[in-house]
Amino acid sequence: MKNLQDTIREIAAQSLARGEVELVIGWEKGDLWWQSYPAFIEEEKEADRLIWDPLCVPNLSRYLLQELSEMDEKKIALFVKGCDALAFNQLLQDNRTVRERVVLYGIPCDGLVDPSKLEREGLDRDLQEVERDGEELVLKAAAGEEKRVPAKDYLYDKCLTCRYPNPVAYDQMLGETVPVEPEERFTGVRKLEELDYEDRFSYWAEQFSRCIRCFACRNVCPACSCIKCVFDLQEPRWLGKATEPSENAFYHIIRAYHVAGRCVDCGECSRVCPVDIPLQELNRKIILDINELYGEYDAGVDPEQEAPLITYKTDDPAAFTES
Amino acid sequence: MSVAREEHNFEPLIVAFCCNWCSYAGGDLAGTSRMSYPPNARVIRVPCSSRVSPNFILRAFQRGADGVLVAGCHPGDCHYITGNYHARRRLSILRRFLGFMGVEPERFEVHWISASEGGKFAEVMTEMPEKIRALGPNRKLRDAR
Amino acid sequence: MKKVQKEKLEDLFERLAGDGVLYLPLEEDGVVNFAPWKKGARVNLEALNTVLPPKRAIFPQTETYMRFETDGKKLQIEQVEPVEGNYFLFGVRPCDMAGIKVLDKVFLDEPEDDIYSRRRQAGTILSLGCNDPHVSCFCSAFDLEPGFAPDADVALWDVGEVLLWKPLSEKGEKLTSSVEDLLEDASAEEERAAEEQRNSAAATVAAAAREHGWNVEGVEEALQDMFEAELWDKLYRRCLGCGICTYICPTCHCFDVEDFGKWQEGERFRCWDSCMFEEFTLHASGENPRPTQKERVRQRFMHKLCYYPSNFEGLYACVGCGRCVRQCPVSIDITQVIKEVGGVKSGS
Numbered sequence: 001m002k003n004l005q006d007t008i009r010e011i012a013a014q015s016l017a018r019g020e021v022e023l024v025i026g027w028e029k030g031d032l033w034w035q036s037y038p039a040f041i042e043e044e045k046e047a048d049r050l051i052w053d054p055l056c057v058p059n060l061s062r063y064l065l066q067e068l069s070e071m072d073e074k075k076i077a078l079f080v081k082g083c084d085a086l087a088f089n090q091l092l093q094d095n096r097t098v099r100e101r102v103v104l105y106g107i108p109c110d111g112l113v114d115p116s117k118l119e120r121e122g123l124d125r126d127l128q129e130v131e132r133d134g135e136e137l138v139l140k141a142a143a144g145e146e147k148r149v150p151a152k153d154y155l156y157d158k159c160l161t162c163r164y165p166n167p168v169a170y171d172q173m174l175g176e177t178v179p180v181e182p183e184e185r186f187t188g189v190r191k192l193e194e195l196d197y198e199d200r201f202s203y204w205a206e207q208f209s210r211c212i213r214c215f216a217c218r219n220v221c222p223a224c225s226c227i228k229c230v231f232d233l234q235e236p237r238w239l240g241k242a243t244e245p246s247e248n249a250f251y252h253i254i255r256a257y258h259v260a261g262r263c264v265d266c267g268e269c270s271r272v273c274p275v276d277i278p279l280q281e282l283n284r285k286i287i288l289d290i291n292e293l294y295g296e297y298d299a300g301v302d303p304e305q306e307a308p309l310i311t312y313k314t315d316d317p318a319a320f321t322e323s
Numbered sequence: 324m325s326v327a328r329e330e331h332n333f334e335p336l337i338v339a340f341c342c343n344w345c346s347y348a349g350g351d352l353a354g355t356s357r358m359s360y361p362p363n364a365r366v367i368r369v370p371c372s373s374r375v376s377p378n379f380i381l382r383a384f385q386r387g388a389d390g391v392l393v394a395g396c397h398p399g400d401c402h403y404i405t406g407n408y409h410a411r412r413r414l415s416i417l418r419r420f421l422g423f424m425g426v427e428p429e430r431f432e433v434h435w436i437s438a439s440e441g442g443k444f445a446e447v448m449t450e451m452p453e454k455i456r457a458l459g460p461n462r463k464l465r466d467a468r
Numbered sequence: 469m470k471k472v473q474k475e476k477l478e479d480l481f482e483r484l485a486g487d488g489v490l491y492l493p494l495e496e497d498g499v500v501n502f503a504p505w506k507k508g509a510r511v512n513l514e515a516l517n518t519v520l521p522p523k524r525a526i527f528p529q530t531e532t533y534m535r536f537e538t539d540g541k542k543l544q545i546e547q548v549e550p551v552e553g554n555y556f557l558f559g560v561r562p563c564d565m566a567g568i569k570v571l572d573k574v575f576l577d578e579p580e581d582d583i584y585s586r587r588r589q590a591g592t593i594l595s596l597g598c599n600d601p602h603v604s605c606f607c608s609a610f611d612l613e614p615g616f617a618p619d620a621d622v623a624l625w626d627v628g629e630v631l632l633w634k635p636l637s638e639k640g641e642k643l644t645s646s647v648e649d650l651l652e653d654a655s656a657e658e659e660r661a662a663e664e665q666r667n668s669a670a671a672t673v674a675a676a677a678r679e680h681g682w683n684v685e686g687v688e689e690a691l692q693d694m695f696e697a698e699l700w701d702k703l704y705r706r707c708l709g710c711g712i713c714t715y716i717c718p719t720c721h722c723f724d725v726e727d728f729g730k731w732q733e734g735e736r737f738r739c740w741d742s743c744m745f746e747e748f749t750l751h752a753s754g755e756n757p758r759p760t761q762k763e764r765v766r767q768r769f770m771h772k773l774c775y776y777p778s779n780f781e782g783l784y785a786c787v788g789c790g791r792c793v794r795q796c797p798v799s800i801d802i803t804q805v806i807k808e809v810g811g812v813k814s815g816s
């Protein structure tokens with residue numbers, strides 16, 4: 001892992017020094033062990049702030065929305081994991097970014113660590129640093145102690161089902177591609193589908209009752225790139241501010257539906273939710289249905305391909321008589 | 324469903340979004356042909372079935388609809404050439420999604436009714452309330468305030 | 469000092485719940501939040517901080533206070549009384565108790581907020597000292613003690629098999645005598661154990677504060693001159709503009725007023741709002757005095773660490789609970805801001 005981090009720093013410094021780009025977006029480290037967050041590097045000498053560790057989860061592609069529009073013709077370099085690359089392609093397809101102005105450095109990703117899974121087992125005690133070594137995580141404590149645990153047990157659920165760990169879009173790939181061994185991703189959806197309507201409604205009503213309408217799931221989403229979001233409109237006021245069950249349901253149904261056919265299944269919505277609503281399952285239900293009715297489609301894989309809900313076939317099936 | 328039995332004389336309230344070019348005209352034909360059908364639906368005229376945003380459908384449920392109907396031209400007959408082809412995909416996904424949220428699919432129907440199908444319009448308007456009557460009043464998604 | 473056996477807690481909860489609403493940390497789908505206790509509920513007194521602070525019981529996220537109805541040309545307006553009656557907040561952590569004191573300054577100062585005031589008075593708060601602070605806890609930076617909340621009505625300490633119980637206010641005394649039969653006298657040994665835990669918790673947080681440089685001294689004054697500082701240009705860039713930090717904060721208290729209208733009736737409610745949102749300062753004209761996320765992020769930290777203490781005799785509107793540090797999806801960390809501002813100050 002150290003090697004990749006060195007490469008990242010080197011490349012960032014080089015592209016800034018050569019004037020190829022004006023800004024490099026990567027990750028840097030905070031004071032606490034889980035804090036690996038987006039870094040905006042504009043000077044060569046700052047490149048040493050960049051890091052790579054198994055906690056670099058925030059998706060960087062979304063920042064192009066803000067950084068490109070503010071910088072005119074300037075170019076930006078971006079480090080992309082598999083999910084970040086899908087997100088980039090989606091922004092491209094939605095006409096919200098410009099390929100020529102972005103340099104992508106691909107990072108094959110073998111999964112990122114879910115801090116809450118370490119915490120649940122008390123492994124966060126005195127933790128200073130988490131490193132990946134093959135199939136294991138190396139947990140480094142304050143006093144120089146090291147503990148090794150199987151990595152798979154502590155990765156984000158979304159990483160265990162990841163189907164594109166190797167970036168699908170890049171100008172240069174850093175590191176060796178990793179094997180693709182995703183677990184079945186629709187298990188959760190299928191389980192919910194087994195419930196009857198009443199139970200399913202109560203399940204979601206309970207989940208949505210925790211929603212505090214912080215909009216993190218929308219704001220983190222690379223498919224939620226509207227300049228003015230429907231939920232922020234004053235007139236017509238589609239969504240009121242009251243955290244009523246009906247308003248919460250409206251929010252979550254429309255949020256998921258608005259990214260139908262564009263959701264890259266990166267799972268950031270579920271990750272950022274402070275009250276752990278399984279939001280990714282909503283998006284996955286829609287993905288499953290699109291695949292079933294209108295053919296397999298993976299958003300973000302090929303930006304030239306038409307998204308399923310902006311196109312049609314004259315002999316499409318409909319789902320209007322099912323019950 | 325038990326709510327239905329508690330509430331006597333339950334009359335389903337249906338919000339029907341009808342495409343201006345076909346289904347709304349089909350409704351007119353049903354009227355001028357003096358066909359009778361129950362008055363459960365409140366018709367809202369829209370330019371095309373693809374105009375119907377999921378926001379409209381959810382808002383109808385929020386404000387008290389027991390069922391929502393979207394009616395448009397038969398695929399291939401869209402006044403705007405392709406509108407209802409798009410609607411077919413979008414509304415199919417939405418219908419399944421509402422089912423996933425626990426809303427019975429019978430509460431949300433899509434029918435293709437042409438301007439010459441006054442009979443079909445009356446038929447849909449007769450059948451849908453009956454299906455919903457069996458389900459009872461909708462409480463899901465409704466704003467209780 | 470009194471004590472209650474943990475095995476008797478269920479009886480105690482039942483008794484309290486019979487005398488009002490009992491809010492305490494309940495676990496649901498792995499999420500621990502203050503919620504009304506019911507028999508069989510999964511109480512979790514070990515969780516350090518609930519996801520949402522207990523302020524919700526006193527200052528709910530959404531609260532209707534007026535209903536209106538029209539009948540022809542007649543308009544009827546009716547005030548909605550805040551839910552009356554007793555309630556108990558059980559297991560409030562000392563930082564969260566301090567958070568409630570921050571809200572008190574805002575809502576109970578002249579002009580007093582009637583809705584808040586009535587609800588605040590109806591409640592009895594039982595605080596639970598922290599034995600084992602998290603690495604993101606920094607209450608000591610604000611002169612708070614992780615093991616003790618002096619402003620609570622009853623202070624509790626978890627010492628193994630029992631909870632030690634010490635009434636601190638008149639309300640607390642009253643409550644103590646009403647559940648006397650469930651309490652016992654604490655032994656000197658148990659009191660000593662609690663004392664030790666208090667000290668060790670305080671030492672843990674203080675040591676972390678030293679290590680990380682969480683020193684708020686002078687931060688308010690330094691920020692007075694930092695409205696245009698470069699710090700904000702850097703900090704806002706990664707902000708997603710979501711409202712997590714403000715909604716999970718025990719001291720954030722901004723709210724919006726909105727109407728919900730139907731054909732001939734409607735209601736007016738107030739609900740939490742967040743300075744992180746673009747809408748927050750959007751004027752009817754379309755003008756927005758905080759046009760980008762930079763101004764919004766600056767506002768959040770300025771309010772907590774500069775404007776509020778300027779208004780309320782140096783009291784910071786942060787209690788070091790660490791919720792925002794833990795929950796921010798992109799790790800925007802108030803302790804880093806404190807450090808940097810302190811650093812800017814001592815460096816200049």
